[in-house]
Amino acid sequence: MGRRGGRSRSAAKRVAARRNGARGGRPRDVDVLARRARELCALLAPELPGVDPADLRLIVRCLLLPPARRAVFVARRNDGRYVF
Amino acid sequence: MSSDISEKTLVALAKALRAAKLDAIVIGNCASMLDGAPVTTQDIDLLIRDTRPNRRKLVRFADEIGGSVPMPVSELSKVEWIEGRLAVPVEIHYDRISGGLTFSSVRSRAQIVAVGDEKLRVAALADVIRSKQAAGRPKDRAVLPILRDTLAVKKKLEEGM
Numbered sequence: 001m002g003r004r005g006g007r008s009r010s011a012a013k014r015v016a017a018r019r020n021g022a023r024g025g026r027p028r029d030v031d032v033l034a035r036r037a038r039e040l041c042a043l044l045a046p047e048l049p050g051v052d053p054a055d056l057r058l059i060v061r062c063l064l065l066p067p068a069r070r071a072v073f074v075a076r077r078n079d080g081r082y083v084f
Numbered sequence: 085m086s087s088d089i090s091e092k093t094l095v096a097l098a099k100a101l102r103a104a105k106l107d108a109i110v111i112g113n114c115a116s117m118l119d120g121a122p123v124t125t126q127d128i129d130l131l132i133r134d135t136r137p138n139r140r141k142l143v144r145f146a147d148e149i150g151g152s153v154p155m156p157v158s159e160l161s162k163v164e165w166i167e168g169r170l171a172v173p174v175e176i177h178y179d180r181i182s183g184g185l186t187f188s189s190v191r192s193r194a195q196i197v198a199v200g201d202e203k204l205r206v207a208a209l210a211d212v213i214r215s216k217q218a219a220g221r222p223k224d225r226a227v228l229p230i231l232r233d234t235l236a237v238k239k240k241l242e243e244g245m
Binding site: 040044047048050051052055056058059060061062063066067068069070071072073074075076083084 | 093
């Protein structure tokens, strides 16, 4: 049991999410972001035929996020493993 | 999507730069990320002017991030690095970077980017591309296609698509 990204807000899921350190529930703007990315990609794709569609989706998605949320650092932990 | 670690790292970096009053520009792949390119990195590159006051401010900055004094990356290079409490090390470049780009020229095209309640000065994506093209190392060449695509998308969006 954990945070599965669905719309259900059962008490068990909320408790599991809190235990995992997450806020719980589906991220609030996820549908808005997905829809906006899809719309922009549909507009841009014909204008940029040289850009791979999967790359275009990644780029558009990044550009729609606030700058601080675009960053992904790969950090090496003391045990030698890498975390994001 | 960014992790909590990455976001906190950027905010801590900006806070430390502000506390040290160090005029620094984020360059390299960290700048690419903040400019919207879907890439990752294992360090933060900063470009600063090599002046005596800045050297003092750099020591303060290192202290702010719980780091050591800046250490040379190699004997052949002027680049220094600081290992601190941030999730990734910070590399310091002085005065200029590959592609004939000086601090002033990069700064003139850089943008101020908000991270949390803080701000960072971030190099323009076109400058990052130019510097990576000139550096020409395999790791630079590998990332160039996605950076060029990102720049093309940004230009289309600015044209008012």
